[in-house]
Amino acid sequence: MLTYFARRLLTLIPMVIVISFLIYLGLELTPGDAVSHMVPPDALSMMDEERLQALRESLGLGKPFIVRYWIWITGVMQGEFGYSLAGGVPISKIFLDRLPATLELSFAALLISTVLGSILGTISALTRGSLTDQSLTVVGMLGVSIPEFFFGLVAILVFALNLNWFPVGGRILPGYDSFWDRLPHLVMPAMVLSIMMTAGVMRYARSSMLDALSRDFIRTARSKGMPEWRVNILHGFRVALTPVIVLIGFRLPVLIGGSVIIEQVFQWPGIGKEFVSAVRSQDYPLVMMVALFSVLAVLIASLIVDLLTAIIDPRVRLGE
Amino acid sequence: MNKLLTMNKLLTTSAAALIAVCGTAGAWAQSINESELSDPRVRQAIAYAIDMETIAETLFEGAAIPAVGLTSDPANYPKGMNTYSYNPERARELLAEAGWDGSRTLDMVYYYPDQLTADFMAVVQAQLADVGIDMTYRLLEGDVGAQITGRPDDPVNGPSVVEWDMLYGARAAIANQEYFNRFAEGQMPMIPTVEEMLPLVEQVNGTVDPAVQRAGYQQMEGIINENVYILPLYYQQLYIFESDRISRNGAPYGNEQYSYNSDVINWTVEPNEDGERVAYTNAAPMQFFELPWQNLGIWVHSRYAFDTILEADGSLTPIGGELAESYEVSEDGLTLSFTMKEGLKWHDGSDLTAEDVVWSIETAALAPIVQPLVATTIGSIEGADAYKAGEADSISGISVDGRTVTLTFATIDPNMLMSFAQFAPLPKAYLEGVDPLQIQQHEFWQKPVGSGPFMIEEARMNEFTTLVPFPDYHRGVAKIDRIIALPSADGDANLIRNAAAFRADFGYTKNATDVPALEEMEHMNVTAVNIPYTRMFWINQFPRE
Numbered sequence: 064m065l066t067y068f069a070r071r072l073l074t075l076i077p078m079v080i081v082i083s084f085l086i087y088l089g090l091e092l093t094p095g096d097a098v099s100h101m102v103p104p105d106a107l108s109m110m111d112e113e114r115l116q117a118l119r120e121s122l123g124l125g126k127p128f129i130v131r132y133w134i135w136i137t138g139v140m141q142g143e144f145g146y147s148l149a150g151g152v153p154i155s156k157i158f159l160d161r162l163p164a165t166l167e168l169s170f171a172a173l174l175i176s177t178v179l180g181s182i183l184g185t186i187s188a189l190t191r192g193s194l195t196d197q198s199l200t201v202v203g204m205l206g207v208s209i210p211e212f213f214f215g216l217v218a219i220l221v222f223a224l225n226l227n228w229f230p231v232g233g234r235i236l237p238g239y240d241s242f243w244d245r246l247p248h249l250v251m252p253a254m255v256l257s258i259m260m261t262a263g264v265m266r267y268a269r270s271s272m273l274d275a276l277s278r279d280f281i282r283t284a285r286s287k288g289m290p291e292w293r294v295n296i297l298h299g300f301r302v303a304l305t306p307v308i309v310l311i312g313f314r315l316p317v318l319i320g321g322s323v324i325i326e327q328v329f330q331w332p333g334i335g336k337e338f339v340s341a342v343r344s345q346d347y348p349l350v351m352m353v354a355l356f357s358v359l360a361v362l363i364a365s366l367i368v369d370l371l372t373a374i375i376d377p378r379v380r381l382g383e
Numbered sequence: 384m385n386k387l388l389t390m391n392k393l394l395t396t397s398a399a400a401l402i403a404v405c406g407t408a409g410a411w412a413q414s415i416n417e418s419e420l421s422d423p424r425v426r427q428a429i430a431y432a433i434d435m436e437t438i439a440e441t442l443f444e445g446a447a448i449p450a451v452g453l454t455s456d457p458a459n460y461p462k463g464m465n466t467y468s469y470n471p472e473r474a475r476e477l478l479a480e481a482g483w484d485g486s487r488t489l490d491m492v493y494y495y496p497d498q499l500t501a502d503f504m505a506v507v508q509a510q511l512a513d514v515g516i517d518m519t520y521r522l523l524e525g526d527v528g529a530q531i532t533g534r535p536d537d538p539v540n541g542p543s544v545v546e547w548d549m550l551y552g553a554r555a556a557i558a559n560q561e562y563f564n565r566f567a568e569g570q571m572p573m574i575p576t577v578e579e580m581l582p583l584v585e586q587v588n589g590t591v592d593p594a595v596q597r598a599g600y601q602q603m604e605g606i607i608n609e610n611v612y613i614l615p616l617y618y619q620q621l622y623i624f625e626s627d628r629i630s631r632n633g634a635p636y637g638n639e640q641y642s643y644n645s646d647v648i649n650w651t652v653e654p655n656e657d658g659e660r661v662a663y664t665n666a667a668p669m670q671f672f673e674l675p676w677q678n679l680g681i682w683v684h685s686r687y688a689f690d691t692i693l694e695a696d697g698s699l700t701p702i703g704g705e706l707a708e709s710y711e712v713s714e715d716g717l718t719l720s721f722t723m724k725e726g727l728k729w730h731d732g733s734d735l736t737a738e739d740v741v742w743s744i745e746t747a748a749l750a751p752i753v754q755p756l757v758a759t760t761i762g763s764i765e766g767a768d769a770y771k772a773g774e775a776d777s778i779s780g781i782s783v784d785g786r787t788v789t790l791t792f793a794t795i796d797p798n799m800l801m802s803f804a805q806f807a808p809l810p811k812a813y814l815e816g817v818d819p820l821q822i823q824q825h826e827f828w829q830k831p832v833g834s835g836p837f838m839i840e841e842a843r844m845n846e847f848t849t850l851v852p853f854p855d856y857h858r859g860v861a862k863i864d865r866i867i868a869l870p871s872a873d874g875d876a877n878l879i880r881n882a883a884a885f886r887a888d889f890g891y892t893k894n895a896t897d898v899p900a901l902e903e904m905e906h907m908n909v910t911a912v913n914i915p916y917t918r919m920f921w922i923n924q925f926p927r928e
Contacts, residue, residue, distance in 0.1 A: 094525025101752060115528075118751035121820035150671030151824020152844075157670070160844060224883050231884035232877065237841060237849045237867055330869070330877055332845035340669060 071366050079358060084132065086354045090347050091128045097148040097345045098124065122148050135351060145348035147341070154352045157337060162356075164234055165333035167245075168325070169318040171253035176260035177311055183261070184268025184307075185300060191273065199265065206262025211321065215255045215328035222251060232330035252329040256322055260314055267310050271303040278302070305372055312368035313361075415575060416540045417926035419487060420548060426611035426922050427467070428477040429549075432514040434469035438506055439617055442499070446622075446895030446911075450615035452604040453554070453562040453917055459600040464608050474514040483515065491520040491920075493551035494527045499896055504551070518549075531572065538569040538576040541925030545572045550921040553619070557641055557679075557699050557805070557915065558756050558798040559596070560587050563603050566612075573923040574612050591716040591797050614920040619893060623910045624901050626888040628653040629662055637697020638914045639891040641680040642805050644694050644702065647687060648836045648852075648861040652888060660864040662888040665875045667848035667868035671828040672839075675807045676753045683868040687850060688730070688833035689807035690857075692721060692740065693800060697912070701800035706735065706808070706834065706857075712800070719799050720789040728855040729810045730838035737783045742815065743808035744790075745770065745778055749819035760802035765793040808834070836861045845870050882907055 098119050119125050123134075138145055144154040187199040223231040229251045230236075235244055275281065276299050284294045323335035334353060341349040414422040439447040452460050491507070493500055504520040511518045523530050531552070533544035550573070556562055565571050566580040580603060587599035607613055623636050634646035652662040666683040675685040694705035704710055707721035727735035747753050748761045748771055761767060765780030780791040792799065813827045830842050836858070837850035848868045852861035869881060879900045881887045892898070893916070901907045 095529070096526065114751055117820055121751070121818065146824065147670060148824075150828060151821065151826070152671055152829065219880060224880070231880050231886065233869070234846060237847055237865075327876075332843070332870075336845060337670070 068366070068370070071369070075359070075362050075366075078362060079355065080136065082358050083136065083351065083355055087132045087135070087347070087351060088128075090345065090350060093345065095345055096124055097122060097347065101149065101344070124148075135348065139352075139355070144352050147349045148346045149341075149344055154349055157349065158334065158352070158356075161332060161334040161337050164331060165322055165326070165335055167249065168252055168256060168322050168331060168333060171249055172256035172260065172318055172322075173311065173314070175253060176257040176264055176314075179257070180261045180264025181268050181304075181307060184265040185272050185295075185303070187265065187269040188272035188276065188303075189295060196269075199269075203262040203265045206258045207266070211255055211259055212324050212328050214258055215252070215325060218251050218255055219328070232328075234332050248331075252322075252325050252331050255329075256318065256325045259321070260318065263314070264307060264310060268303060268307050271306045272299060275299045275303040308371055309368050312364050312371065414481075416924075418541075418543075418924055419481070419483060420489075420922050421575065421924040421926075422481045423610045424477040424481040425483055426614065426924075428474040428481070428483070428514060429511065429516065429920070429922070430467035430611050430614050431470045431474035431477065432510050432516065433507060433614075433616070434510060435616055436469065438503065442502060442506060443617070443895050444899060446898050447617040447619060447918075448913075450617050450917055450919070452608060453613060453615050453919070454559050454600065454604065455618040455913065455915060455917065456559075458597065459559065459604055460608075461601045461605040464604065467611075471510075471514050478515055485515050485517065488517040488519055489548040490546075491518050491549040491551065492523050492530070492547040493520065494523045494531070495551075496522060497894075499894075500551070533572045534569050535572070535925055541575075542928045543573070543923055543925035545923060546927065548923050548927075550923070551616075551918070552921065553916060553918045555640070555914075555916045556756075557638075558801055559600055559915075560584075560797065561756060562917070563587065563600070566603070573921050573925065575924055577606065577610075577612060579606055588797060589795055591712075591795060596797065611922070612924075614922060616918045616920060618913070619895075619916040619918055620911045621891055621893050621914045621916070622898050622901070623891045623912060624882065624887065624889065625908050625910075626882075626885065627906045627908065629888045635697045636910050636912050638699055638912060639680060639686075640678070640914065641699055642686060642691050642695065642807070643680075643697050643699060644705075645686075645697075647863075648856065648859055650889075651862050660862065662863050662866050663881070663886045664866060664868050664890045665871040665878060665881065665887060666890065667870045668842070669845050669870045669872070671823070671844070672831050672842070674750070674752070674823050674828070676747055676750060676757060679754055679757075679805045683848065683850065683866070684831065684833065684839060685807070686835075687837040687866065688831065688835045688839055689809075690834045690836075691804055691807050692723075693804040695801065695804035699801060699804070701804045705804075706740075710800075710803075716795045716797075717792045718789060719792070719803070720787055721803070723786040723788070724857055725786065727834065727857055728853075729834055730832045730853055731810075732855070733810070733812060735808070735810070735834050737786055737788050739811045740788050740808045741781055741783055742811040743806075744781060746809070746814070746819045746822065747806070748778060750822050751820055752823070754805065756798055757802045757806050760796045760799045763792050763794050763796040763799070765791045767793070837866060840865070 096119065098115055101118075116125075123131065126134075135145065144158070146153055147157060183199055187196045190196045219231055222228045230248050232248075234248050239245075276295070281294060281298055284298050322331070322333060323339055325331065326333045326336040327339065334356075338350070338353045341353065419425055435449040439445065439449050448455070451457070451464055451466050489511070491504060493504060501522075508518050508520060531545060531550055535541045535544050554562055563580070563584055566574070566577060567584050568576050568581055583599045583603045587596045587603075590596060621639060623639060625631070629650060629652045631646070632649050632651060634649060635644075637643040637645065650662075652660045654660050664683055666681060668682065668684070672684050673682055675682070675689045678685065680686050690706050692705065692707050693701050693710060694703050696702045704721065704724070706723055706727060708724040710719065710721035712719050723735070723737055723740065729735050744761055744764075747757065748767050753761070762771070764778055766775055766778045767780065769775040770778045780793065782789045796802070810832050813832060814822060814825060817825050829844075830839055833839070836853055836856045838853045840849040840851045842848045847870070850866040850868065851864070854860055869877070869886060871877060875892065878887060878890070878892055878897055882901060882904060885906070892901075898909055901909050
């Protein structure tokens with residue numbers, strides 16, 4: 064397994080380089096650059112070209128594309144993530160400031176959706192065809208099909224503005240610092256972010272559980288006179304869990320990406336909000352680092368899923 | 384009966400002909416190049432075809448004032464300015480006279496990504512279609528600046544360097560000259576040189592005499608109005624909102640986008656349950672504090688953490704000194720000297736000196752993004768050109784004598800007082816040696832040290848910024864204990880939610896759709912302020928390739 068793990072890790076390097084090059088190329092092909100976004104159009108029409116060009120040069124935007132990519136990728140490999148073009152802030156600082164907020168939100172959403180989704184999916188499978196099953200299926204469909212921002216706006220209207228249960232947005236207020244101070248701010252965005260994934264996990268867990276319950280080993284377990292709950296939980300649920308874990312593993316990076324919209328709606332100061340702003344302002348060093356982070360998150364999640372699958376399901380043999 | 388009808392027809396035809404002649408007087412209905420849009424009758428037809436009164440009342444819900452001239456001050460208009468009131472019949476007549484055959488579809492572009500603008504485009508499209516002008520519209524994406532700027536090689540025949548027929552945009556100005564200066568020869572990407580405008584542009588820029596300037600504005604407004612070189616649509620207002628917790632205690636309202644004396648140190652706010660007088664606002668930074676030389680007043684720190692050398696009132700008219708205790712302009716208008724107040728301090732307790740002021744002016748001369756009016760003023764100082772070209776180590780027109788800074792100008796700058804009423808010096812000690820081109824990228828802008836009535840206490844980018852009163856402020860200590868500013872740029876998308884949640888005690892918006900929502904909140908008050916901000920159509924009068 065160690066050899067497999069090392070080999071998979073090594074294959075990440077060329078994949079990351081190719082993907083990062085493609086993203087860099089995509090940014091290059093986008094019209095405009097950081098400078099054209101720094102100056103509002105109204106003011107831009109009154110600025111002379113020499114000034115703009117001088118600014119471009121000072122930010123290193125005057126060099127050819129391939130040279131800029133080379134400087135960037137070699138810098139990253141040496142641990143130099145560069146600076147945001149807009150404000151000169153080290154990207155490492157931006158990550159340190161923003162990533163904890165995004166991870167906090169994503170993990171909270173992941174936890175909620177995993178627990179809720181698995182439980183509800185299992186209940187749905189065990190009560191197949193009943194009113195409960197049908198109701199949960201409908202709720203699951205709604206959760207998957209209605210966009211998160213809509214849930215977010217409704218949640219703000221109902222729970223923040225009308226009932227006044229939770230703050231309208233943000234992560235914390237001045238003078239407060241602990242996790243418990245942040246918790247009221249976390250509840251609504253985490254719940255909203257988890258809705259779609261809960262629905263997804265629930266549907267997946269249901270079909271996976273139904274599949275597991277129809278297997279021979281379940282019948283064997285029942286024929287041995289095992290209590291129904293042991294058959295369902297120890298035998299059925301464990302096997303049903305494998306595809307669900309794959310889904311959850313792949314959803315974590317997606318969650319981080321998905322938090323972009325939720326961060327906007329709830330004024331959550333995470334990396335997603337920063338990413339949107341960086342893309343708008345063509346702040347390519349920052350865009351590249353966030354993109355690189357997402358790519359790595361997906362690749363590493365896929366590796367971890369493989370490892371977990373092998374641990375949970377003895378039939379899986381890695382590297383064979 | 385027949386005679387009567389014939390008489391009537393004759394009269395109507397004569398009247399129409401008379402109106403047509405009057406309406407096109409001076410232009411005499413000629414294209415000046417291959418573009419149909421270079422024919423003033425076509426542009427006048429566009430003006431008549433748009434029912435701006437109705438659009439302002441309905442689409443903009445009254446939050447727009449239909450425009451007559453580029454500037455909103457009627458004193459700048461000559462007698463008989465054409466208001467181009469909605470008249471589709473007249474538009475059709477003018478198009479017929481101009482030989483408009485309807486085969487050309489105009490390409491309208493805009494750069495505001497909001498829904499209201501898209502709706503406005505749809506209305507204009509329908510109204511133009513009604514008179515026989517087909518128009519499509521699209522939002523400019525990517526490098527907007529490059530798509531709306533440029534100078535044709537031939538300033539009369541083009542060809543056009545921009546790839547559109549009409550541009551919906553705005554001119555926000557603090558000085559009237561800013562509306563007209565681009566008429567200087569060869570500076571407009573869409574309007575061929577208008578010879579009669581050239582001496583007038585020089586006239587309004589070459590004097591500090593308001594009467595001479597006024598005469599120039601009147602003539603230029605008249606020329607533009609008659610020929611519809613630019614079509615002013617409406618004047619945008621600015622809306623100051625305040626919660627019922629806060630009181631300005633009689634301080635004036637003004638153009639919040641710039642620095643003016645709002646007497647913030649005397650504002651009061653109801654104490655919270657802990658007895659602390661905390662006021663919420665928006666306009667805190669998201670990644671860094673913007674240099675206060677760019678957007679002069681839109682950020683909370685630009686207004687309250689930095690003081691300017693001179694001071695303006697709410698209409699941005701200079702009224703005296705802020706950091707300066709006095710100033711003096713020579714009779715020929717070529718020398719400005721100001722004496723800084725004694726004992727001025729930066730927020731870190733160090734002395735704010737004339738040396739800081741000189742360093743700031745010289746740095747601003749080289750900084751890439753400085754508000755155009757301020758940049759023009761600094762560029763007019765004697766020796767500024769040589770300094771910018773790297774031929775001198777300092778600007779020769781600046782001298783210091785104790786607390787007095789004297790600026791000698793190479794050419795008259797009619798707005799020098801206005802510029803220095805917007806110009807905030809920075810502490811040299813923190814930024815000396817920084818490449819001016821990269822001054823914004825310096826770490827200083829993570830928590831800047833200023834000179835204003837409030838100093839930055841804590842800055843968590845993208846979360847909040849807190850400001851507390853500066854105990855050594857030269858005008859006394861502010862009465863509000865703490866300002867909590869939430870992050871947002873101009874056009875705050877979260878404004879309504881924050882206001883509804885009592886997290887916005889004061890601030891402003893230019894977004895007309897925010898106004899009804901704010902007014903509906905029992906605890907919010909909204910005050911409309913007239914600002915020099917004109918939305919307009921630029922019509923590309925060069926032939927397109």
